[in-house]
Structure formats: C-alpha cells, structure tokens
Amino acid sequence: MGRAAISSTNSQFVFPRWANYLLPGLLLALAVAVIYVPVVVGYGLAPQALAVGYRPIQPVPYSHALHAGELGIDCRYCHNTVDKAPFAALPPTQTCMNCHSMIKTDSPKLALVRQSYATGMPIHWIRVHDLAGYVYFNHAIHVNKGIGCVTCHGRVDKMDVVAQVKPLSMGWCLDCHRAPEKYLRPRDQVTNMTWDPVADAGKDQLTLGLELKRKYNIPDATFMTSCSTCHR
Numbered sequence: 668m669g670r671a672a673i674s675s676t677n678s679q680f681v682f683p684r685w686a687n688y689l690l691p692g693l694l695l696a697l698a699v700a701v702i703y704v705p706v707v708v709g710y711g712l713a714p715q716a717l718a719v720g721y722r723p724i725q726p727v728p729y730s731h732a733l734h735a736g737e738l739g740i741d742c743r744y745c746h747n748t749v750d751k752a753p754f755a756a757l758p759p760t761q762t763c764m765n766c767h768s769m770i771k772t773d774s775p776k777l778a779l780v781r782q783s784y785a786t787g788m789p790i791h792w793i794r795v796h797d798l799a800g801y802v803y804f805n806h807a808i809h810v811n812k813g814i815g816c817v818t819c820h821g822r823v824d825k826m827d828v829v830a831q832v833k834p835l836s837m838g839w840c841l842d843c844h845r846a847p848e849k850y851l852r853p854r855d856q857v858t859n860m861t862w863d864p865v866a867d868a869g870k871d872q873l874t875l876g877l878e879l880k881r882k883y884n885i886p887d888a889t890f891m892t893s894c895s896t897c898h899r
C-alpha cells in the first residue's frame with residue numbers, strides 16, 4: 668500500500684509530452700513581459716521601493732542602535748541567512764529570548780516578545796525595504812563579493828528605528844554595477860559599519876577596489892548592466 672503510493676508519485680517525475688512545448692511557452696511569456704514592463708512603468712513607480720526615509724514604527728520598540736551599536740551584536744547573529752540565501756531572514760522570537768529570558772524579563776516593551784514566545788505566533792515586523800517583484804535581488808552574492816551592509820542600508824547601528832536610506836531604484840543599482848570598485852571591501856568586513864579603506868587596508872578605495880574586483884572575479888560592466896541580470 669505504502670509502496671504503491673510512492674511509485675505512483677514517482678511516475679509524476681517522468682516528463683509528460685507537453686513539456687516539449689515549454690520553450691515556446693517561455694518565449695511567449697517573455698514577449699508578454701516586454702509589453703508588461705512598460706505597463707508597470709505607466710502605472711506608477713512602486714512608491715514604496717523609492718521611498719528614501721520610509722521608517723515604519725515597529726510593533727516592538729527594538730533598537731538596532733542599542734543591540735547592533737552599543738552591545739555590538741553582529742548583524743549575522745540575527746540576519747543569519749544574509750550570506751547564504753537571496754533573503755536576509757529576520758530573527759525568530761527564540762533569538763530574542765536567548766537573552767530576554769534573563770534580561771529585562773518584566774519590561775512592558777518586551778510584552779509582545781514574551782507573548783509571541785508563549786503562543787508560538789511570530790511577531791509581525793513591518794517590512795521597510797521592498798523591491799518590486801519584477802526585479803531579482805540576492806543578498807548572498809553581494810555580501811560574499813564584498814559589498815558591506817552599510818553601503819546599501821546606511822548606519823543601521825545608529826538607528827533606533829530602521830529607515831530606508833537609499834532609493835533602491837534601477838539607477839542606484841546600475842551606478843554600482845557599472846563600477847563596483849567604488850564600493851568593494853574585503854569579505855570579512857561586510858558587517859563592519861565603520862570600515863575605512865585607508866585606515867584599515869592602507870589603500871585608497873579605487874586601488875583596493877580594483878584589486879578585489881579581480882580577486883573576486885566580478886564580471887565586466889556589460890554583464891553587470893544587462894537587463895537579464897536583474898529582470899529574469
């Protein structure tokens with residue numbers, strides 16, 4: 668009985684005849700996308716994505732200035748997928764409770780955290796950055812090629828409430844993609860908010876940036892600025 672169920676599931680993995688039509692289907696989808704993209708332009712520029720200064724008040728008054736700044740907790744302690752996956756995960760309540768089961772256990776500011784922990788319902792953090800769905804972005808590739816959090820998110824370690832500081836517009840992405848040497852740093856410095864090329868590496872940004880661009884095999888500007896790199 669169990670066996671039968673398994674083998675009938677397996678047979679689903681034999682490609683059916685209609686798979687032959689997949690490529691034409693994809694081409695059609697592409698043609699539709701060519702029409703669709705300008706429509707998206709016509710109907711507004713995804714205001715949220717361009718909102719420099721967008722700074723929603725969060726359900727818990729969690730402060731990066733305190734935790735990442737004063738206490739010096741590394742960004743990856745909480746955003747632990749940022750160098751492994753496209754998305755930077757937000758910490759589960761358990762991560763907060765690693766400390767707050769002992770620290771400030773009766774603070775009213777942590778009431779929602781304790782409630783979330785007790786009920787297993789996640790805290791509904793409000794999204795700050797939100798690119799339009801037709802753009803592909805990947806954290807891991809940026810972080811592993813030496814782009815620091817501070818380059819795209821600013822001095823998060825000084826923010827009590829996180830705000831968006833860069834436009835996240837196409838022009839902003841392209842400015843770096845044309846010449847990433849202006850921003851590259853050693854990989855092990857990506858979460859350092861105060862890294863400075865001259866003070867820490869003894870070189871000016873462009874000299875070091877060009878060295879790292881070769882070392883990390885960063886593709887040329889033609890690839891980096893081609894539409895299909897970000898719109899796929």
Ligand code: HEC
Nearest residue numbers: 734735740741742745792793794795796816820823824829
């Ligand atoms: C102790 C855990 C913790 C640490 C350490 C931490 N963060 Fe966060 N971060 C959070 C939580 C919780 C949120 C969601 C609430 C908020 O926006 O403040 C968040 C939100 C963010 C956001 C906004 C996400 C969005 O919705 O767009 C950014 C950007 C961010 N963090 C960057 C950083 C950087 C950079 C560092 C290191 C300097 C860092 N964080 C360190 C817990 C942490």
Ligand code: HEC
Nearest residue numbers: 727728729740758762763765766770771774775776777780
């Ligand atoms: C590594 C330990 C640690 C972790 C992890 C941590 N915190 Fe904290 N948190 C602290 C410390 C220390 C304080 C400051 C306590 C003080 O003011 O004496 C604090 C203070 C706070 C306060 C202010 C409490 C008050 O009454 O002033 C809030 C709110 C808070 N944390 C939320 C969070 C949230 C939400 C998370 C998870 C995303 C988190 N913390 C993760 C150590 C931690």
Ligand code: HEC
Nearest residue numbers: 742746749754755796797798804809810814815816819835
């Ligand atoms: C090259 C620019 C860039 C770098 C470098 C970068 N981010 Fe982001 N970050 C973004 C963009 C763009 C978004 C919005 C992504 C989206 O909406 O799909 C974002 C979103 C986030 C979010 C919200 C969750 C998500 O993935 O959408 C968190 C948390 C975050 N970043 C943390 C970090 C941390 C921590 C670092 C450093 C380790 C970092 N980021 C480095 C550009 C960057």
Ligand code: HEC
Nearest residue numbers: 803804808812814818835840843847850884885886896897
């Ligand atoms: C400060 C510099 C910088 C900014 C800003 C930036 N990028 Fe990048 N991006 C890079 C670097 C460096 C790489 C690594 C290229 C490589 O080695 O493959 C990269 C790679 C990528 C890749 C993967 C390319 C591949 O190899 O397949 C995508 C997709 C991408 N970026 C999208 C974006 C988008 C979308 C934005 C804006 C929201 C953005 N980037 C902003 C520097 C930047």
Ligand code: HEC
Nearest residue numbers: 704708713716798799802836837840841844892893894897
């Ligand atoms: C480095 C990444 C990147 C590359 C390369 C790129 N785009 Fe974009 N594109 C974006 C981002 C980011 C947005 C804005 C998304 C948002 O507003 O949330 C965007 C938006 C758009 C829009 C919507 C209108 C607008 O300007 O906001 C169109 C149309 C577009 N891109 C077409 C193209 C074409 C055509 C190419 C090739 C010549 C291209 N893109 C190359 C990242 C890129």
